[in-house]
Amino acid sequence: MITKRIIPCLDVRNGRVVKGVNFQGLNDVNDPVALAEFYTENGADELVFYDITASAEGRALFTDILTRTAERVFIPLTVGGGINSIEDFDRVLKCGADKVSVNSGAIRRPELIREAAEKYGDQCVVLSADIQRVDGEFRVFARGGRDDTGIEAIGWLQRGVALGAGEIVVNSIDTDGVKGGFDLELLERVCEAVTVPVIASGGAGCAEDFVTLFETLPGVDAGLAASIFHFGEVKIPALKQLLRQRGIQVRIEQ
Amino acid sequence: MIAIVDYGVGNLFSLKSSFAAVGARTLVTGDAALLRQADKLVLPGVGAFGDAARKLRQSGLDTLLQEEAARGKPLLGICLGMQLLFTSSLEYGEHPGLDLIPGTVRPIAEVIPEGLKIPHIGWNALELTGAEDPILHRVKPGDCVYFVHSFYARTEDRYISAVTEYGAKLTACVRRDRVWGCQFHPEKSGRVGLRILREFTCLEA
Numbered sequence: 192m193i194t195k196r197i198i199p200c201l202d203v204r205n206g207r208v209v210k211g212v213n214f215q216g217l218n219d220v221n222d223p224v225a226l227a228e229f230y231t232e233n234g235a236d237e238l239v240f241y242d243i244t245a246s247a248e249g250r251a252l253f254t255d256i257l258t259r260t261a262e263r264v265f266i267p268l269t270v271g272g273g274i275n276s277i278e279d280f281d282r283v284l285k286c287g288a289d290k291v292s293v294n295s296g297a298i299r300r301p302e303l304i305r306e307a308a309e310k311y312g313d314q315c316v317v318l319s320a321d322i323q324r325v326d327g328e329f330r331v332f333a334r335g336g337r338d339d340t341g342i343e344a345i346g347w348l349q350r351g352v353a354l355g356a357g358e359i360v361v362n363s364i365d366t367d368g369v370k371g372g373f374d375l376e377l378l379e380r381v382c383e384a385v386t387v388p389v390i391a392s393g394g395a396g397c398a399e400d401f402v403t404l405f406e407t408l409p410g411v412d413a414g415l416a417a418s419i420f421h422f423g424e425v426k427i428p429a430l431k432q433l434l435r436q437r438g439i440q441v442r443i444e445q
Numbered sequence: 446m447i448a449i450v451d452y453g454v455g456n457l458f459s460l461k462s463s464f465a466a467v468g469a470r471t472l473v474t475g476d477a478a479l480l481r482q483a484d485k486l487v488l489p490g491v492g493a494f495g496d497a498a499r500k501l502r503q504s505g506l507d508t509l510l511q512e513e514a515a516r517g518k519p520l521l522g523i524c525l526g527m528q529l530l531f532t533s534s535l536e537y538g539e540h541p542g543l544d545l546i547p548g549t550v551r552p553i554a555e556v557i558p559e560g561l562k563i564p565h566i567g568w569n570a571l572e573l574t575g576a577e578d579p580i581l582h583r584v585k586p587g588d589c590v591y592f593v594h595s596f597y598a599r600t601e602d603r604y605i606s607a608v609t610e611y612g613a614k615l616t617a618c619v620r621r622d623r624v625w626g627c628q629f630h631p632e633k634s635g636r637v638g639l640r641i642l643r644e645f646t647c648l649e650a
Contacts, residue, residue: 192569192610192611193565193566193567193568193569193592193611194567194568194569194570194589196567196568231635236567236568258458261458261459261462262462262465263462263466265459265462265463265466265632265633265634265635265638265639266591266633266634266635267591267633284456285456285458286458287456287458287459287462289456289459289633311491311492312491312492312493313564314491314564314566314593357564357566358566386562386563387562388562388566388567412562412566412567413567442568442589444589444635444636444637445585445587445588
């Protein structure tokens, strides 16, 4: 049966990993290529590169990093950040990305999802949404979680899947950074509403949070996190051993 | 030299890089003369079967692949490239394939229980069927590889060298003489995938 995926996310600005990284054995802990190789060797099932650059120079650096990573890392690579057009899809896919994650760009112009799915296939288009509770409902936020769009989140994700999104990343703003566990209430609603793979993001503080996630919600396919992996608070090999002991199927490379 | 067949379908960057990582020299080309000179051929592919099969026909590469395979040149189809090796596909209508291995490509939905997600996306374990397959010599029980597909190949058991369990046993690896196919993406399957590409690289041309 298909295994649950563990996905580290690397935020990259001007060619460097942004969140502080604390690893022994890595000479340059902010080098995204070295970090990507490290994670791949240590059991990551997929990597997400998130481009938080604003400048054209930064963007060029990002695509260069992507190319160098794809030359050395042979697991699926998802790229997000600043994806607003088919040209943006093209640019990152040519550099070796396998999937492209859209967020604010799809909120501004939902047809982007359909156009990309028709050109590259549903499996290539990941709809990522930053979601927060407002007045008793789940709302979609744009621009990195800064702007309340007023859009109801579950309906938005369903619309995205209907347009051709092949996977959903649910990032809960309410639990993000709190390290108190994933947002199980929100994730359950999403799993009931869509038929494509669901990736949970926001809130993981320890390995046990991943066990709870997959035990409580068998419909969740993957858990994504950044700082707990970067700081070594959760080590992926140990996390996977724990998941396996608790009866959750994971990939452990021999 | 291994030639990766370029017929305008999909991104060949990762495939080329993964062969480089196992010490193989590759050339990405759609040029008939270069493909005929190559020691081995790799047929990649993502997207829809009908569209890909039409592109192979329009470029005349369908005949070339059939002729080279008949001469015993090793050929490896990957993902949609594996599906194209079969007689036909039922993806959005019925489309003829290369017919290098008898069988049809059919929707996964026909064989898996309701409630399982389609496409079958993610890491899943290979189960070796026992059919002799040199490119799987270093695959161990439980080794996982990365799948992304909504259709599967139905063929005779003797051509199936590995399956994967997803509510049903889905064809994962096929082999007929010197023609090989992987439904999964070895170039995205970590060390296990690289071992398979390495074994293909080491086959006698």
